[in-house]
Amino acid sequence: MKFLAHKQEICDGCRKCEEVCSQLYFKTTDRNYSAIRINNNFNTYHAKKCTQCGECINMCTANAIYRDRNGVVRIDKKLCVGCMGCVGFCTELVMFYNDDQPTPFKCVACGACVKACPKHALEILVSQA
């Protein structure tokens, strides 16, 4: 199972990852469109992003969420009806949405932010889970 990992001890909170993510998927630098969010807690930086736990798959009211062959949890935008149930049900609070978008969005472990991180604080890992 592929997932994005964050090295808290290295991250300096530059938020380049947010910018790359929102630019790649929504053509904007507005961090509200990023699937990774860096939060500053007393100068310790915590990354909110999907752990690919998959709890949203079976609860999806439109059967629109699935795990791909790499183990990444994805939303089928053709099936999603924008109910936002997964947003409310995500234990990690990492299913994101914006009112001008018909469907929620999440980290799909694409690695774009990994390449962009100047501190090399992000990496794609593979677990056996």
Next chain:
Amino acid sequence: MAEILKEYNYTPAKLHRGYANKSLYINVGDLSIVEKEVTQWMKDKFVGGKGFDLWYLWNAVTPETKWDSPENEIVMSAGPLGALTQYSGTGKTLVASISPMTGIPIDSNAGGYFGPLLKLSGWDALELQGKADKDVVIFIDGNKGIIRFEEGEEYPEDTHLLAEILTERFAENEDDKVNVAVVCTGSAAKTGYMGMLNFSFYDPRRKTCRYKQAARGGLGTILRDKKIKALVVRFKGVTGNLNDVADLATINRIGIKYHKQMHDLDEKQNRMRTIGTANTVMVMNKYDLLPTRNFQTGGDPETYRIAPEVFVNQFLTQGLHDGCWYGCTMSCAKCADNFLLTSGPYAGTRVTVDGPEYECVAGLGSNLGIFDPQAILEENFYCDTYGIDLISFATTMAFVMECVQRGQVTREQLGGLDLRFGNKDAVLELMHLMSRGEGFGKIAGLGIRRLKKIFVEEFGADEQLLNDIGMENKGLEYSEYCHKESLAQQGGFAMTNKGPQHDEAWLIFMDMVNNQIPTFEDKAYALFYYPMFRTWFGLCGLCKLPWNDIVPADNYKTDVPAKVPEHVQNYVDIFNAVTGMSIDKDELIRQSERVYNFQRVFNLRMGHGKRDEDYPPYRSCGPVSEEEYLSRQELYDKQLVEKQGLDPEKMTLTEKIAATRAYRMDQYEQLMDAVYKRRGWTMNGVPTPEHLKEIGMDLPMLLEVVEPHL
């Protein structure tokens, strides 16, 4: 391929702020179609949903119209909030018609995808009038703008077969099946008055159709009388804002907040996602509310055998989404997969059984003295596929079984069926007889009111006893709550517009357990507020369960926890966010009052709807028999002392039963006075012209009806 009888093309209306602003009239007699405008006046007076249903029905019928008159209509409508996806319970279809059971308008509602997809296909309401010569299937394609009539004789009648076939027939491919919804009934709808409507939705995980029911009042009977085999709608492309709402951000925000409550609190509160409405069975048993053996008692030591955990552990598939419309994270439409049937024409096959819901476990279980989960699920399946209203059937069977118990009818008079309490095999056999229209099955589906007449006139049964123990009011059977100790709920059932159904008022816990409404005025307010509040769900296309089957964690701190103020505000905010209007919680109630009083006057117009029809059978109010009194003697004796100043030690059992009855019926009379006053009605139960004017319903057509009764 079925013969196409007629095809009609239309341009599907785009929704704006919750409305398509068009409704569809279909006459199945001559296959004519009329596209009607939905006016601002209609929205102002009736909002939508049940309001639109009743308005169209009023215009279709006369005071002489019977349920099987060609001009009687089945009207269906989702409301302005219907087909939203962001908030739980936004997929209801409201259905109304003149009922074969009551002779007055019945309204019933169902989940499933039909109503929302009908609305997304461009229709705020659908009127079905006339009678076809031969079975017909009506298909509406909301993407292509097609209404098609097809010959329907070749299809099977029972829902679990018919809906699967029609879903396969009208879906363009496997993936398209979720975009097809079917309304149909079953083989037993022809042989009684309690035929119901199944509303399908396709479950892509189980790859089968699931069903919800608009069950009350014989709507399926009317559908078959019109020779409509099924209605089918197809609409592809459901997304989050097809209603073109005024303020999507508010709807998203409130919806997500609600979903989070569901995620965080459901397991700690009612476990709707795990077991659905049947979660309450043991609670009802504990508080003497679970109807047992025709409401004689409120619980039984055997109830543990049909407890929620039994169904959860042995039958119900867990962990999959079970909502009956998109976005409903309450997900309470549970089901048992791969259930093996043991009786009837489908014995030996494995099926998916929807439910069991609370009414099923209580009605087909404890109220028939059947404490067998396997039997309850099989009864549930056959009620559904045969198109039988589970509540009317269960309460009617409970009545028949008590008639047997008390020697009022014999096995021979029931065609040889051994309908003693607890005999599951006889109950299932009767369902099969109803399906085939044979033996006692020919008349069992007529319901308690007509069976009472037959038992008295043909079998010589005791009329007063049957009137006391037959749990019907206005011709409709009671739903499954033993409520003898809740005066407010006695009114909540018998002072309803359509007949005793718990969707208008469920006050038992407020009244009996928590003692929150002790005075007549308190009870009268509750019997004003809650029926009006609950009516509003029907105007808007909403399910009531998400209102109070989960509550915010801090709800207990609010001034009136029973109202769940945060969720009331959610509904106000969502209504405004969809429509662009600015109602508040008081206007919400006023919207309902308009339709509620319209329905009351509609009853008057049909020759009913006055005080004399608002009395319950005594079994609703207190102990009819000696065994019932003795089962709670301590309680009843105490009430004789405290409420009437009598000394039970000096009274015979017969005297104690009589005194209790006299007191309770007097209490009921006083309650009626208080409720009628609070509702703005005369003491005969007629809405006054002044009240109609106050709520903006002083329409000449209504005044003309009420004036002779003032």
